[in-house]
Amino acid sequence: MGRTSTHEIRVELEGAADSDQEELEALTLELRQHLMEFDVERAELARGTVAPEGTKVAAAVTVGALIVTVGVPLLPKMLDVIKAWIGNRPVRTATVTIGADSIEVAALSSSDQRRLIDAFIASHESSSQNDTSL
Numbered sequence: 049m050g051r052t053s054t055h056e057i058r059v060e061l062e063g064a065a066d067s068d069q070e071e072l073e074a075l076t077l078e079l080r081q082h083l084m085e086f087d088v089e090r091a092e093l094a095r096g097t098v099a100p101e102g103t104k105v106a107a108a109v110t111v112g113a114l115i116v117t118v119g120v121p122l123l124p125k126m127l128d129v130i131k132a133w134i135g136n137r138p139v140r141t142a143t144v145t146i147g148a149d150s151i152e153v154a155a156l157s158s159s160d161q162r163r164l165i166d167a168f169i170a171s172h173e174s175s176s177q178n179d180t181s182l
Contacts, residue, residue, distance in 0.1 A: 063075065
C-alpha cells in the first residue's frame with residue numbers, strides 16, 4: 049500500500065486592527081484545534097526564530113503561526129476550511145506557505161482569489177506527483 053504524499057505548511061494569521069497578542073494566540077490555538085478535527089496529520093505552534101522580550105529562547109513560539117502537515121489530497125479542503133473559519137473570526141487573512149510559495153487567504157473571496165487558490169493547489173499537487181520519495 050502506497051503512502052500519500054504530504055506537505056508541511058506554515059499558516060500565519062493576521063488579526064484585525066484591534067487584535068492584541070493574547071487574542072491572536074487564542075485564535076491560533078482555536079484554528080489548530082479546528083484543523084486537528086479536520087484530520088490533518090499534525091498541527092503545531094510554529095517555533096519562533098527570535099524570542100519575544102522576557103521569554104526563554106527554548107519556549108519561544110511565533111504568535112499567530114502554525115506548522116501543519118497535511119496529505120496532498122486534503123490540501124484544497126484544508127484551504128477552504130481555513131477560509132471559512134476566518135469568516136467568523138477577527139482575523140484579516142491567513143498566509144499559507146508551502147516551501148517558497150505563499151498565498152493569502154481572506155474571508156471574503158472574489159473569483160480572482162478562488163482562481164489564485166486553485167492555481168496554488170494545482171502547482172503543489174503536480175509537484176508532489178513528481179516526487180519519487182516514499
